[in-house]
Amino acid sequence: MPESSPETHVIDFRAAEQLLAARDPRGAIQLLDSVITAHPENTAARLLRARAFFLAAQLRPAELEFQIVLEREPDNAFAHFALGRTLERADRSEEALRHFRLAAALEPRPEFIEAARFARETGNGEQDPGDPDHEAE
Numbered sequence: 321m322p323e324s325s326p327e328t329h330v331i332d333f334r335a336a337e338q339l340l341a342a343r344d345p346r347g348a349i350q351l352l353d354s355v356i357t358a359h360p361e362n363t364a365a366r367l368l369r370a371r372a373f374f375l376a377a378q379l380r381p382a383e384l385e386f387q388i389v390l391e392r393e394p395d396n397a398f399a400h401f402a403l404g405r406t407l408e409r410a411d412r413s414e415e416a417l418r419h420f421r422l423a424a425a426l427e428p429r430p431e432f433i434e435a436a437r438f439a440r441e442t443g444n445g446e447q448d449p450g451d452p453d454h455e456a457e
Contacts, residue, residue: 324354329359332351332352332354332355335351336351336352336365336369336372337368345372345375349373352368353369363392367386370402373385374402374405379410382406383406395426397427400419400422403419404419404423405435423436
């Protein structure tokens with residue numbers, strides 16, 4: 321097995337992005353595990369892994385990763401939105417609403433506002449106007 325280096329971690333991170341885009345979240349998670357082990361402070365890698373967990377329907381690990389991201393970047397609107405989607409999928413609509421509202425307040429993107437409005441009006445998570453793998457760069 322080749323020795324890990326900062327360069328191989330960058331390559332693994334970029335490959336994980338490609339795997340996620342190709343809808344292979346489990347493959348992305350495998351690559352990101354070594355990156356995060358070597359660089360636990362890397363918020364971008366954690367956010368990407370959270371998205372991969374979400375797409376793999378591993379909701380508890382996704383929630384934990386999104387929470388770590390938000391501890392480091394409490395003003396990350398996308399992370400609030402994605403955590404809201406994760407909580408919504410886990411049938412925790414009231415908790416999700418808080419994160420949808422924060423996302424909409426931090427960055428009034430249409431999908432964030434719609435999620436906050438829909439969750440508030442219905443009190444449930446049946447509509448899915450977007451998922452967390454559509455982060456704007």
